Amino acid sequence: MEAEAADDLRIEKSLLDELNVRLLTELSADPRLRTTELARRLGVSAPTVRERVARLEESGVIRGYRLEVDPAAVGLPVAAWVRLRPGPGQIPRIIDLAERTPEVVECHRISGEDCFLMRVQVSAIAGLEDVLDKFLVHGQTTSSFIVSTPVPPRSVALGSQRA
Secondary structure: OOOHHHHHHHHHHHHOOOOHHHHHHHHHHOOOHHHHHHHHOOOOHHHHHHHHHHHHEEEEEEEOOOOOOOHHHOOEEEEEEEEEEEEEOOHHHHHHHHHHHHHHEEEEEEOOOOEEEEEEEEEEEEHHHHHHHHHOOEEEEEEEOOOOOOOOOOOOOOHOOOO
16 A cells, blocks of 8 residues: 555656646646647647646546636626535435536535535526525525635646745
């Protein structure tokens, strides 16, 4: 078991060498950069960039590319965090319901008295009531409206960006 952990650490270190950290930093800033532009910025060949990106994807360091849509621009300006404390035996039902509820844009299993933290996007406050009613049969909810987002979602800090 210790040998496996050491192998995992070696693999992790080789995946996060200086060039890959720079590559991830560039892609975090602009995921739409073309391979040729990345190669130019990093001072390597385009095939090197393609091979490294493929390795980072295969290893799970890069998990995907997402399009960020402004919820307000598509008619969903009201955002709330909803904490949910499930009743006995309700956890699988809550997970299933969260997956099937389009207004739930994030759902996290958390520690503490509440087991779930969900971010919900709706067109109006009344829409939040409808979403909460679906979950209330499975447990107790506590909601907080998002008033502003002074620090928007961002990538994790890499290399020298860490404090």
